[in-house]
Amino acid sequence: MLNLQSPLSRKLTAFVALSDADLATLARFDRRRKTFHSGHEMIHEGEVNASAYILSTGWACSYKILPDGDRQIVDFQIPGDFLGLRSILFRTADHTVEAITRIEASEVLEPDLLDAFANAPRLATAVLWAASRDEAMVVEHLVNLGRRSAEERMAHLLLELGARLHLVGLGDEAGFDCPLTQYHLADALGLSAVHVNRVLRRLREDGLVTFQKGRVIVDAPARLRDLAGFDTAYLDQTGPLLR
Amino acid sequence: MLNLQSPLSRKLTAFVALSDADLATLARFDRRRKTFHSGHEMIHEGEVNASAYILSTGWACSYKILPDGDRQIVDFQIPGDFLGLRSILFRTADHTVEAITRIEASEVLEPDLLDAFANAPRLATAVLWAASRDEAMVVEHLVNLGRRSAEERMAHLLLELGARLHLVGLGDEAGFDCPLTQYHLADALGLSAVHVNRVLRRLREDGLVTFQKGRVIVDAPARLRDLAGFDTAYLDQTGPLLR
DNA sequence: ATGCAGGACTGACGCAAAGCAGCCTGAGGC
DNA sequence: GCCTCAGGCTGCTTTGCGTCAGTCCTGCAT
Numbered sequence A, B: 001m002l003n004l005q006s007p008l009s010r011k012l013t014a015f016v017a018l019s020d021a022d023l024a025t026l027a028r029f030d031r032r033r034k035t036f037h038s039g040h041e042m043i044h045e046g047e048v049n050a051s052a053y054i055l056s057t058g059w060a061c062s063y064k065i066l067p068d069g070d071r072q073i074v075d076f077q078i079p080g081d082f083l084g085l086r087s088i089l090f091r092t093a094d095h096t097v098e099a100i101t102r103i104e105a106s107e108v109l110e111p112d113l114l115d116a117f118a119n120a121p122r123l124a125t126a127v128l129w130a131a132s133r134d135e136a137m138v139v140e141h142l143v144n145l146g147r148r149s150a151e152e153r154m155a156h157l158l159l160e161l162g163a164r165l166h167l168v169g170l171g172d173e174a175g176f177d178c179p180l181t182q183y184h185l186a187d188a189l190g191l192s193a194v195h196v197n198r199v200l201r202r203l204r205e206d207g208l209v210t211f212q213k214g215r216v217i218v219d220a221p222a223r224l225r226d227l228a229g230f231d232t233a234y235l236d237q238t239g240p241l242l243r
Numbered sequence C: 001a002t003g004c005a006g007g008a009c010t011g012a013c014g015c016a017a018a019g020c021a022g023c024c025t026g027a028g029g030c
Numbered sequence D: 001g002c003c004t005c006a007g008g009c010t011g012c013t014t015t016g017c018g019t020c021a022g023t024c025c026t027g028c029a030t
Helices: A007-013 A020-029 A085-089 A110-119 A121-147 A150-167 A182-189 A193-205 A221-228 B007-013 B020-029 B085-089 B110-119 B121-147 B150-167 B182-189 B193-205 B221-228
Strands: A033-036 A041-043 A052-057 A060-065 A071-077 A096-099 A103-108 A175-177 A209-212 A215-218 B033-036 B041-043 B052-057 B060-065 B071-077 B096-099 B103-108 B175-177 B209-212 B215-218
Touching: A007 A020, A007 A121, A020 A110, A020 A121, A052 A085, A060 A182, A071 A121, A071 A182, A071 B121, A085 A121, A085 B121, A110 A121, A110 B121, A121 A150, A121 A182, A121 B071, A121 B085, A121 B110, A121 B121, A150 A175, A150 A182, A150 A193, A150 A209, A150 A215, A150 A221, A182 A193, A193 A209, B007 B020, B007 B121, B020 B110, B020 B121, B052 B085, B060 B182, B071 B121, B071 B182, B085 B121, B110 B121, B121 B150, B121 B182, B150 B175, B150 B182, B150 B193, B150 B209, B150 B215, B150 B221, B182 B193, B193 B209
Parallel strands: none
Antiparallel strands: A033 A103, A041 A096, A052 A103, A060 A071, A060 A096, A175 A215, A209 A215, B033 B103, B041 B096, B052 B103, B060 B071, B060 B096, B175 B215, B209 B215
16 A cells, blocks of 8 residues: 655645656655654765655754854754755765754665656656755745844744644644754854844744743734745645646 | 757756757757846746746846845856746746846746656756755855855855856856946845945955956955855766766 | 936944853753 | 753843945936
């Protein structure tokens, strides 16, 4: 029986209708299950022939370290996300991926992926689409850093996380569980941890969002979206492009 | 005769060995030549069923506009670059692309691209690789905005442009022609135009780079790379992954 | 030749965010 | 019980960058 319920196949079929053969190829990805403990570096920048992973449970983050030791988090990965694709395509990883919580994931090796592309061409198109969605998110983060104030950035990040978690069935209208520390937020938003703290306080005092004890509660969704200029368009799962 | 010299096929074959049939499919992309005058918006954010383009001559930039009118330039496109891929994959464009100079480009329509993927599977893989290289650049820009000072950002941008132009045979060791205004730089680097001017002056006075009258001259390449923490890895054209 | 617009350039001033320095709390470890 | 350490939190000082408010130069249209 084909595993129609795997997070990745659910994500990919949203874009490209896949044949049973395609799905069978995909299902093979789900066989190499691995577990990582919190803090483990799943992929190191500069590593050659790294694997990619499909996240089943837990959170991760991908980042780059600058010569002076500063770190810039590029994105967070939540269940259902593909991670490390570029480290396969480029042979050597251009970023690091670290487990934030305990993680369960399926390992995808380079030959698996390349074979899949050769034998199941529609898969390549589907993965292209998934990669493009990731790029759209990175672009949104870029706009965030370039042109929004600290409060706006924070609001945007929290809304995005909420929306993404909602898409995979985690969290609800009111809020979501969030294992990130203020250091994570700072490194993602290009702020200092101290300033993150002040920003969170202001948002809380203004009755917009509350982030405390590992839980984010959106107190005033409409006002928060307004502040952040948040538009879900870039996250939308539009219908299949290829039938 | 197949057009082996088209900029796109040169770029894609660097990664994936393409068959004659693949190349013939690709060559079809080069037939719909178009010209745009400086300032023309080739793709509008929100536009549905926009085309993509392959740039032959001239410069473009892709950007997003925020509700308050601010603009964030995500990347500049130079000859050989693919632009607007996401506007095809997502049906509706998530960013705007504007011609900076007069432009000559080949139009790629949605059906062309999807047919190509269906009939020439290796092409999809090749385009995935090209899209991933673009993503790697956007990630680098993200790091730039998040964790580098104004001078470092500027140095990084100018070095990147120089390196990219060099890869397609434009410019030389000493410098390159650059049609960007200080407003373009400001919108790409998340700075004000006024501050861009100050930064350029300081870099010039420190004998690092000179950007004047449409030409960038790198006065002290080593010191400039050092300042920017510039590492060409993310631009490298590594050998074919799929043979 | 005159007016005008776009782009480069400058100085004065104010603010948002960084840096520094330190305190408080809770969870583990011994 | 005490110690340590990570993470959250706060006040004060400093600074990088934006904003405002211009000037100057060049090319173009009238």
